[in-house]
Amino acid sequence: MFRSRPRPALLATIVALAVALAACGSSSSSPAATTAPTSAPAASSAASPAGGGGGGNAVTIQNFAFGPATLEVPVGTTVTWTNQDSASHTVTADDGSFDSKSLSTGQTFSQTFSTAGTFTYHCSIHSTMKATVTVK
Numbered sequence: 293m294f295r296s297r298p299r300p301a302l303l304a305t306i307v308a309l310a311v312a313l314a315a316c317g318s319s320s321s322s323p324a325a326t327t328a329p330t331s332a333p334a335a336s337s338a339a340s341p342a343g344g345g346g347g348g349n350a351v352t353i354q355n356f357a358f359g360p361a362t363l364e365v366p367v368g369t370t371v372t373w374t375n376q377d378s379a380s381h382t383v384t385a386d387d388g389s390f391d392s393k394s395l396s397t398g399q400t401f402s403q404t405f406s407t408a409g410t411f412t413y414h415c416s417i418h419s420t421m422k423a424t425v426t427v428k
């Protein structure tokens with residue numbers, strides 16, 4: 293009669309553990325199945341120039357640098373620069389063919405490239421800021 297006492301407690305522990313494991317297993321498997329199909333194709337749009345009007349013609353000025361530092365666009369593309377720094381910057385062609393003048397935070401500058409070639413540009417305020425637009 294002494295030995296029958298521990299059994300119900302042990303059984304209750306095992307049942308509780310089994311329920312916890314079962315709940316854990318079923319809740320983690322169902323969300324994984326629903327997220328799988330749609331995630332892959334959306335990520336590439338920011339980097340690729342495909343489409344001609346959307347993602348491949350923007351340059352961000354941030355942390356005293358142009359990003360991307362090398363941008364390749366088709367002839368006829370209008371490239372837009374956006375200054376996201378708290379400091380002012382310029383977008384100035386090395387050959388003087390375009391110049392944004394000083395852009396303060398949040399301001400944009402657009403330049404249409406109608407001839408093929410490699411166009412190097414810089415910030416006239418910070419001489420270390422250099423970048424390239426390749427038009428082809």
Ligand SMILES: [Cu+2]
Nearest residue numbers: 381415417418
């Ligand atoms: Cu600058």
